[in-house]
Amino acid sequence: MKNVYIIGTGLIGGSFALNLKAINPDVIIHGIDNNNEHLSEALALGLIDQKATLKHIVNADLVVLAIPVNATLELLPAVLDLLPSQGIVIDMGSTKAAICQAVDTHPNRSRFLANHPIAGTEFSGPKAAHQSLFFNKTNIICDLEKTNEKAAKAMIEVFEAMGMNIRYMDATEHDKHIAYVSHLSHISSFMLGKTVIDKEKNERNIFDMAGSGFESTVRLAKSSPEMWAPIFEQNKANVIETLNEYIQNLNHFKTLMESDNFEAIRNEMKNTNHIKTILKGIS
């Protein structure tokens, strides 16, 4: 692996580039980005070795798509068209079904590895990139059987060298699960932020009274709308299902409050405390 093209030089692409360079100092990182300011910043920060454009990927050993999922959907077929026969392209997106669907019959389908590292922060852009973003994070590889075995093996070795824990999943299953454990969290956080901002016209009150509890609950509401709106769009059916269940649970909680059934509320909370054990790890 010599010539690596990172498309999208923000948090995810930039971190991947740094990490790859650290484990393999011989690679040349070529950066491609619609946003020329970001691209220059990525170069200045040493995330990439040089700027490039799409047409250069005819020389690529590896192409990494680290852009919003709607852009990946559009660009991936073109990348597969240009890719040399030994090259491989991976994406980093939070949705998988539509992207896999888009190239299902592409003659170079076997050169694509559908990939979702569960890593990220509420920050974005090249400045947010850091080398250890992926360490000890789960990386979900979807529909592995559709990728060329040798190419997939080489990428898996890279992910393992980065310290990622790899899991394999069907793309459709991935989108169902991830709606619950990631996409819904973002909506609940954004809507919590909205509810409080709408009500508390006096921002001083929010700042002073928020405490660390509110801050962590609303942290994801700092996330990039350019990244998240397309995720919700691509995973629409699953996300709407999770939202329905979430709203139903909130309505149920409200009904219990209205009927002064605080014993049932206490029990609901006790049952949910179980999340402690789950997040600590499963033995």
Next chain:
Amino acid sequence: MKNVYIIGTGLIGGSFALNLKAINPDVIIHGIDNNNEHLSEALALGLIDQKATLKHIVNADLVVLAIPVNATLELLPAVLDLLPSQGIVIDMGSTKAAICQAVDTHPNRSRFLANHPIAGTEFSGPKAAHQSLFFNKTNIICDLEKTNEKAAKAMIEVFEAMGMNIRYMDATEHDKHIAYVSHLSHISSFMLGKTVIDKEKNERNIFDMAGSGFESTVRLAKSSPEMWAPIFEQNKANVIETLNEYIQNLNHFKTLMESDNFEAIRNEMKNTNHIKTILKGIS
């Protein structure tokens, strides 16, 4: 200030005791707790100097109520009955209106300072206590005019020595605001945890796929039901109002998704990104 009685020797009471001892090594910290195991643990951990019972507070210079708000509501009148004429009692609860109401006509009302330090973690019990819990946190004092001026001044000096930022508020106003910036966060977090646990029977999936985003959003769902159910009960009307608005915002978001209006969703999120600026502090 010599004899201090901490009623409830968990996270809040224990941390307050440690902090008080650090700024004033001469105080004797007497611990009172229904839970004898906690009390012994608090003594072993050095949070308190000795065990005590309620009847001893006839000797108190300061009594700190650091127990669930329903217990405070019950106990506060009795504490005011027993308190010597120069003593003062403060509470630490997350609701203020009902508690203030309960002692509004008590002959010793002026010896009570209604108090809410916006500090805490999702952990509880004596082991969770630490000396710097209150440092740089907001402390809201309610209905200051109803407390003896000299007694209030002495307490305010203590809070300031602990590094707390003090704000003054009417008890009813406090409960309205805090419903938005604290109580609602807890419900949104608990119900998010419930939605995911109910759906993901395979806990391995939650653990592997959750990522740091879900973890921070669901952090408050680890909180103590014994503490939070009574808070929701005492602040019922305000909490139901916030829940209504939150559910309405979630339904609106869902409607936008159902009608494929992702442009509006992007805008909603952009507007809510403003929470970044608010939480960074207001210049």
